[in-house]
Structure formats: structure tokens, C-alpha cells
Amino acid sequence: MTESIKPDAQTMNAIVTALGALVFATVRRLEPVQQQAFAEDLSRMAKVCAERGDTMGETLLIDLWRAAQSAGN
Numbered sequence: 001m002t003e004s005i006k007p008d009a010q011t012m013n014a015i016v017t018a019l020g021a022l023v024f025a026t027v028r029r030l031e032p033v034q035q036q037a038f039a040e041d042l043s044r045m046a047k048v049c050a051e052r053g054d055t056m057g058e059t060l061l062i063d064l065w066r067a068a069q070s071a072g073n
Helices: 009-028 032-052 055-072
Strands: none
Touching: 009 032, 009 055, 032 055
């Protein structure tokens, strides 16, 4: 890689997109019961972040939960 990764908003958006794609691809390969459990785990983790005041973590986990939900449908 000739270009270094810059710690900016564009890089963060790319990371979130890549994480969503990984969640989507993983959940698609699971059985329906496992898909639901995966999504529920993400939801629980988002709630914990919310309780701790971690808005950024909560938002990311909600985005990943949405990716899991869309992969399971």
C-alpha cells in the first residue's frame, strides 16, 4: 500500500461500511435462529453503550444490527 490511511471522517465511514459488510456476509451464512441471536446480541450491546453514555458505540452497533437484520430477511 503506497498511501497511508488518514484518521478522518472518510476513513471512519469506510470502516463502518466495511464492518457492516462483514456482519451482512456473516449473518447470511447462519441458520435463522443463529441470525436472530446475532442481531439480538448487537442490540443488547447497543443498549449497554446507551446506558454508559457511549453514543458513538451505540450508533455503530445499531448500524451493524441493521446490517444483520437486512441479511436475515
